[in-house]
Amino acid sequence: MEALGTLAGGIAHEFNNILAIILGFADLARRDVTEADRLCQYVREIRVAGHRAKDLVQQIVTFSNRSDVERTPEKFNLLVQDVLQLLQASFPATIEIRHNTANDVGIVWVNATQMHQVVMNLCANAEHAMRDTGGVLTVDLDSVEVETPAQTDAPHLPPGSYARLTIRDTGPGISPKVIGHIFEPFFTTKDTGEGTGMGLAIVHGIVTNHGGDITVESTAGTGTTFRVYLPRCASAKRSEMSLPPSTLPLGRERILFIDDEAALVQVAEGMLAHLGYDFQAVSNSREALTIFQAAPNDFDLVITDMTMPGLTGEALTHEFRRLRPDIPIILCTGFSHVMDAAKAQAMGIDAFLLKPLALKDLDLAIRQVCNGRRA
Known part of the structure; x- marks a missing residue:
């Protein structure tokens, strides 16, 4: 691991x-x-x-x-419908998909990508079970009120309101000797090269990490049924859609932008120009330090990549702050084993952003940092 x-x-x-x-x-x-x-x-x-x-x-x-992931309030039926729309085109004609997902079972607080993975994996397993013989995949949504932890239709769940996803196939079923192991990592009944044994283990981990549960029932010759339970939110609003381009305010500050990827420098030039900023963008960290040393007061903000040859973003930050302690700095990275948001904050970094950046996210970070400094 x-x-x-x-x-x-x-x-x-x-x-x-x-x-x-x-x-x-x-x-x-x-x-x-x-x-x-x-x-x-x-x-x-x-x-x-x-x-x-x-x-x-x-x-x-x-x-x-095993880190935490961002979660947002989502309508569960819409998430399931998104996955089914993708599956319709990929399933063979011998498998019929029947679904009842128009039922609004409320809002769940989830990571949408992980929920897509849960539904996709369970449906893909059903397709694999019926691949040779054909059959029917049934997907249903309903809600369940759990009053006691031992309630038969929702075992192992604390009292509360839950959205329930039921995925049922008409395949050959799962042997009683096997069914107790299907959520174990690396356990698989598929032939070599067809499965790693991680699919259902990841599904189980995602569901339980969201405060829910997953159950399985199977009878030889009649198929298998999986049920996923997720806690429903009492009330919440879905994330707002992206603001239209016309709502992005134009900036006035002068920005020094550094990234060792020449194409990303070109992207940044286009974004910063579109947002109205005056800027200088370079792809060499040592060159960026030389530019800043020559005129540290010419810039209102520095945006730098973290992982670069020569000087890293962390090393550049120390040099910039040595020359001008009050310069606002935004640190960007695709991923780093040595830097995270907490360490960046401890260093005095004004904003820590993960690539890839959307135009509106970059603009929001710049405005927050610059306005904060002026305040």
């Missing part, structure tokens, strides 16, 4: 840099086309796919590090 965590960190850093370039240019392109332009739809789809890839990378890191 330690080796996996190290590997995941390297993957995250490199992939997030690549995604930062893709999403950055997509953000810029989106602002140069109108809604009526056919290219607008293409750019929108690039952004959607890019954000799914971003979430996937974070999922890998989260699993390897």
